[in-house]
Amino acid sequence: MAVPIEYFDAPDVKALVVEIVSKLGFRHVEVDRVFCFRSRGSQSRRVVARIHSLGKVWQKALNTRAGYLIEVISERYDKLTQSEKERVIIHELLHIPAGFSGGFRPHRGFINKRILDKLHEEYRNNR
Ligand SMILES: [Zn+2]
Numbered sequence: 786m787a788v789p790i791e792y793f794d795a796p797d798v799k800a801l802v803v804e805i806v807s808k809l810g811f812r813h814v815e816v817d818r819v820f821c822f823r824s825r826g827s828q829s830r831r832v833v834a835r836i837h838s839l840g841k842v843w844q845k846a847l848n849t850r851a852g853y854l855i856e857v858i859s860e861r862y863d864k865l866t867q868s869e870k871e872r873v874i875i876h877e878l879l880h881i882p883a884g885f886s887g888g889f890r891p892h893r894g895f896i897n898k899r900i901l902d903k904l905h906e907e908y909r910n911n912r
Pocket of ligand 1: 892
């Protein structure tokens with residue numbers, strides 16, 4: 786039997802999100818509407834983090850604004866170095882589109898090693 790997945794509030798991840806958004810000037814990201822959780826017991830073997838969104842139809846159904854949730858997979862994320870964690874969170878934030886609409890930007894054209902290297906360097910230089 787699979788162990789059920791458990792979710793925990795992740796204030797450390799939220800603090801990193803706030804710092805990255807501020808240092809990289811991601812003004813389209815409403816940090817109050819970015820939630821961060823740590824999961825334990827995920828069956829996926831390779832995923833380190835993922836981003837979920839409150840899409841358009843849910844916004845309408847719940848009469849609320851868009852929101853995003855960054856989930857880090859504890860078994861893998863927690864073992865990373867600080868530098869690797871920063872890259873993972875920058876990557877997830879890059880999935881948020883300019884309109885903060887509840888949709889996603891794809892990897893193609895928006896997220897690749899070159900873009901991540903550049904933004905991570907900018908973040909590091911902004912300390
Ligand atoms: Zn991605």
